[in-house]
Amino acid sequence: MNKELPKVYDPRDVEKKIYKLWMDGGYFKGVIDPGKKPFTIVIPPPNVTGQLHLGHAFDETLQDVLVRHKRMQGYAALWVPGTDHAGIATQIKVEEQLRKEGLTRYDLGREKFVERVWDWKNKYGSRIVEQLKTLGSSCDWSRERFTMDEGCSRAVREVFVSLYEKGLIYKGNRIINWCPKCTTALSDAEVEHAEQAGHFWHIKYPVKGSDEYVVVATTRPETMLGDTGVAVHPDDERYKHLVGKTVVLPLMNREIPVVADEYVDREFGTGCVKMTPCHDPNDFEVGLRHNLEQILVLDENARIQNGGKYNGLDRYEARKQIVKDLEELGLLVKVEEHTHSVGECYRCGTTVEPMTSPQWFVKMQPLAEDALRVVEDGTIQFVPDRFVKIYNNWMTNAHDWCISRQLWWGHQIPAWYCADCGHVTVSRQDPAACEHCHGKSITRDEDVLDTWFSSALWPFSTLGWPDKTPDLEYFYPTSVLVTGYDIIFFWVARMIFSGMEHMKKEPFKTVLFHGLIRDAQGRKMSKSLGNGVDPIEVIDTYGADALRFNIITGNSPGNDMRFYPERCEAMRNFANKIWNASRFVMMNLTVDKNALPDKLELEDKWIVSKLNTLVREVNENMDKFELGIAASKIYDFIWDSYCDWYIELTKPRLNGDDAAARVGAQQVLLYVLIETLKLLHPFMPFITEEIWQALPHEGAALMVEKYPEYSEKLAFPEDEANFEMIMAAVRTIRQRRSEMNVPPSKRPHLIIAADKTAVFETGRVYLSKLAFAGELTIGSVPPPSTDGMVTVVTNDAKLYMPLNELVDLDKERERIQKELKKAQDDLGRTEAKLQNESFVSKAPENVVNAERERVEKLKALLGNLQESLKALG
Template structure:
């Protein structure tokens, strides 16, 4: 029977048919085979917050070229696929969807909200996988994983409990980055600093028992409500006679000490700085050195709390205006200077982040980061191009303890339990039935979830079966190449490297292949959060997958 050859090439029919044949014949599937050398790539798991864009198409095309090339060279090539739960990004999207339906998150309750979140995952996680297949990605789909599947969740609990018992995870009050819109803490890596036009307000603080005053300058006058000292440099001759005296804190009418601390730059401004330990990370450290009280004057929504006196209930910016007005009326406002400065904003919602002192869970990073630094310095882990190790070292050289708790419902819930009878904190992989200290059965689990990147950091080995000692883990780990954009070197790459050494005793991969970002007409990177991505499926529908992948 003769078949008429189509006058024009129709990629849709041919590509779908060929790809299905590849799947049916298990051409992408890899099993442990000791007679062959393995070559492994783990996919940077796309978030389940929507659809893929052209940046993902570039990233996955580069991985596909590598894995197909190695397959043809005779390697036992595994491309490990999966998706990421993306706690904060997904929760924000679900809340937006609920609002359109007239449903409040709190009314729905935690269990009801999580049901909706899993529905979202089933819908959008499935779409993303379909898109990857449509692009021709030669992943081993029999091994598809999700950061909140049973195995990955087990790995997360294992790591949390291990690090806690080794003393690397602790709960404590520290200055964290707080998003007043998303109502959660965020890590340093999730804060974007942007230049904004602002002001320096110069304010007089009268010295108790004299006609003298000191002049301070601040970009956030509302935080003066929580001042617990003013500081000068110990070698600053101008103020040496004032150390250990007190100033009267304007508007609050409370005496606070004048302290000497080398943190103060005597060449900058007046050489006197206000110290607000609950609202500034540097002031927090100064406060610890001098045993100063920590007074948080702000609610979670960035309104002033009851400690703010007559300003209680005002939004932070509203309070700022009123405080400046009141200072002016009292003759304590010296001048206002225009000032351009870097302001931290949340990378998701673009809200100005508020440094607040809060009880959170942290990972101590000073020791854990050392093998990750050494690995890149010695070339055990290599960046391609090499110049991107500067971003890596910039982060590792300035590492701070990692705030890992999030005030969210979608994500891995922290495996810490509190005894209501005696206050004991129990950290275990499985929920305990009774308190080991007093025997009480009145236990409640911590409400917070873990930072998304906590589970993503384990991806190279959790996807291969860890914490079980599987044959896959023994054979395919460490992986060979990680392909990713430069924008998540500090979010993800650094954390995978230190986690590999901490839990596997070896590197997670040998090379990190860094590519650029696909940008829109305005020069912005394409991202789901900006909604400026081009749907690869539309390009494929019109021109075919190969045209998308190879041009």
């Protein structure tokens, strides 16, 4: 016989043991099988620096549910795990460690520093992987990848060289986003914009050789040190006479030209715009059109350079000094308060500086065409589809992607500069000499590639590209990408154009966007707020299944959700409910095979038919990625239909003398339990596997059992509807008895008037037991007189019970009269309060309205109590 389940379910005793069972069985392994359809997911690689947070838990749980479901449906399922080298974040971590030792990366040198980072990665990099296992993630760990492993690195180099050879990667001195704290360039996608309170400083620029001056306004006075022109609109009559002349740049005493350009908005400000080509993207473009000088006045730490006496000052210190000096010179016209959108580094929150810098770029527009088409024509489906518009807008207007980073940790750019002839050699293998002049004096570019450059190749680099591997042939394109909507530009868009360019095929069929997990108040979780939740602590307290089910049932595609820790307790209670129900079934089990009996009673047909409907709906919901809805339906079925109703309905048969009826009840109990465990398994894998292993079974593991499918043979719509009639009668009677505080020991005569008397006749035993009925009369017409009767109504029947058989009339009269007096006293006090002008005029409006609502409720209560008293006679 199968093993016995312990009295109490303890996830800590179960989860590690079950995960080992799965690992030992090799059930996570993606196996190429020409007879099966592939189903592939690549994990959004968490940072190797990382520790599992609730966002990871959310993302991985959704993926695991999808993979487990498809695996059980018979697909050749592969979930590829891996981690990202996280260039900036990892380098910062190791540099912090070095600082504690009194060292910098420059003390070590590049080679030793990179060795140190690899040591750190090897020591701490597996932490998040182990935490993913704790969550229950069924990844194929034998295929685990890292964005800087040998295979991914080769793919990165191949893509860089290939795009360079096609003219799609170039190096140029252009405006980029610069983070002075991380001391690296950032792409547009890595800059987050936030509203900041600032000022508009209005400054006089004297016109050379005259008493005239123009007034320009700026939010960054420190950048004026790099001004090389003033622009006005060609049609602006106020300034036409100045075009071609020069103004004197205050503080620097440098002459700069006045140019005419349609970029200028005549209606905004004074209509004069200072031009700082090295520190503003629009000024840069205007500067190119008018051949304006380029002067870079900020260094990599945002300190002033090329700024005369201000050299060496921090940008904000320089700002204060510049404003002070302008004021003393009488050149500061006015200062206005101004709130504006300012770019901040997504990693550290520092205000970024636009500045010109020689960087490597990817040309976006040639790559965007196919990437836009495959989303527009539905080759790639976005769920929910509202994100298509956001994607299209970004892809259509994307600037060239700055891919170089001033870091040492990452994929070093495969470009070598020749000191002899100046040629740049870009190569798949490290060259020994310049490819142009064959000189040996070549040095490699020190920059590394943006981390997202390697992540963009993830769907195919993880499967062996650039080699033509069997994995790539069978598992690509992948099936579903599950990701947060917040990285649609960082990652999703870049994977799409990379797949189309290098594989000539979309990287995935569907993108399932989920929202962010917020705290119970709807706030984003952050270290500064201290409102983060450690999923490992939640798992230690409630179990992984409780955490997973909490996350899933609160989820709908694309929407943020709030995390309520107390709901984990409710989900643990749900796990206990399943456990106890399973123990009940096992304690009453004498059968050793899972099969339905030949003869099904009415309640059997009801539960089997409801289960069959549930199977159909859950599979439909899963196909539409409505995972939260599917989980909620399974929850309701287990708690309400199976545990609270069906188990109770079978007890008379299980305890009766009819052996065939007893065995039939056992068989249905077992069948429904096992099928329900299969349905629930993708959502709560640990407890379902543990219970299934203890029940009669033939396979090796629940996780590789066949997922339930809808069957016409198990649909009994008429029987199901008929039994629902009986249940509705029971529910209604119980509710009325509860309202009247009638104890279960009172078993009154129950009279049922209904059109379908035959249905209620079949339910006599249930009505007697569950509705606490004594004598039972079933007919098609009501009794001749209903005086002294309690009447309740369902959609299909009217039900009558003699009042004097339910309650002691004298005691009930006394109870109602007491309630009447209390309600009348409360009403009198409340009305008196509302007649007090002082209260009505001084109390807050919501308090006064609450008292008025109380009056209406008390009047309604009085009416009900008087009706009840009248009914007693």
